[in-house]
Amino acid sequence: MFREKHGFWATFLRPSARYSLLTLLVVGFLAGVAFIGGTHYAFEVTSSPQFCADACHEMATVSAEYKQSVHYSNRSGVRAECADCHIPQPLGPKLEKKIVSAKELWGKITGSISTPEKFAAKRLELAQHEWARMKATDSRECRSCHQVDGMSADKQTPRAGAMHSMIGQDGRTCIDCHKGIAHQLPENMPEGE
Ligand code: HEC
Ligand code: HEC
Numbered sequence: 001m002f003r004e005k006h007g008f009w010a011t012f013l014r015p016s017a018r019y020s021l022l023t024l025l026v027v028g029f030l031a032g033v034a035f036i037g038g039t040h041y042a043f044e045v046t047s048s049p050q051f052c053a054d055a056c057h058e059m060a061t062v063s064a065e066y067k068q069s070v071h072y073s074n075r076s077g078v079r080a081e082c083a084d085c086h087i088p089q090p091l092g093p094k095l096e097k098k099i100v101s102a103k104e105l106w107g108k109i110t111g112s113i114s115t116p117e118k119f120a121a122k123r124l125e126l127a128q129h130e131w132a133r134m135k136a137t138d139s140r141e142c143r144s145c146h147q148v149d150g151m152s153a154d155k156q157t158p159r160a161g162a163m164h165s166m167i168g169q170d171g172r173t174c175i176d177c178h179k180g181i182a183h184q185l186p187e188n189m190p191e192g193e
């Protein structure tokens with residue numbers, strides 16, 4: 001197919017006379033490692049609570065509310081961080097979430113949530129995105145800490161025990177019943193949501 005000796009593709013396909021195959025493989029390998037390492041590092045940094053909450057004042061409200069919640073401080077000292085609830089572990093969904101978050105960052109730069117008033121106006125929509133995402137994954141992030149088969153019904157309140165026996169029925173999942181467990185609910189919640 002690529003018989004011709006000149007032209008665009010030929011430049012790429014011509015064997016290297018200058019570098020040994022080993023050199024090329026080693027360089028390629030190192031470049032690959034650097035790329036994956038760099039991506040991993042960027043993900044670590046942008047997933048930290050400092051980045052999520054403090055680096056950007058738009059998050060001050062949600063962050064302050066979270067710090068009042070049982071997920072920040074409780075008698076056992078087990079803490080759920082922003083990323084535990086908001087960033088999926090599996091790589092595919094994680095990449096997807098990073099792209100969506102980048103859009104939110106774009107929103108910040110272009111000012112669509114830059115003031116408390118604008119944030120309040122947009123809050124319901126942002127919350128609805130998170131609910132839909134959690135609903136679609138059967139509350140996967142919640143379940144990475146809360147195991148249903150680890151809940152001893154006799155240690156829960158009777159109401160909680162009764163409700164939890166319904167998990168899975170008609171597709172009922174944690175987020176259907178437990179909205180607002182880390183932040184206050186949006187003020188303009190529609191009835192029955
Ligand atoms: C990183 C682990 C972690 C994640 C992720 C997590 N939780 Fe929790 N959750 C906890 C801990 C720890 C407590 C406090 C346990 C205690 O000491 O009572 C808690 C408490 C709760 C409570 C009891 C609230 C109260 O007032 O006592 C509910 C309800 C709850 N979580 C629901 C959820 C839901 C829904 C999600 C997903 C959106 C979620 N959790 C994600 C660790 C987690
Ligand atoms: C059908 C509704 C419903 C579903 C689905 C549901 N819960 Fe609950 N849950 C409740 C109710 C109601 C309570 C009791 C709240 C109260 O007493 O204030 C409760 C209480 C809890 C508590 C506190 C237990 C205690 O005794 O203090 C935790 C933790 C909890 N739920 C986690 C979860 C997780 C994780 C899921 C998903 C795997 C889930 N729940 C699914 C309704 C539900």
Ligand code: HEC
Binds near residue numbers: 127182
């Ligand atoms: C225990 C799980 C949990 C933790 C930890 C958590 N969130 Fe959330 N977050 C939620 C849920 C659930 C929603 C959807 C709205 C609701 O139910 O409150 C949400 C909604 C949001 C929203 C949309 C606006 C809104 O209020 O609905 C933002 C922004 C947000 N979270 C940022 C953060 C940041 C930043 C942190 C850390 C400082 C954090 N969250 C920690 C569960 C969590």
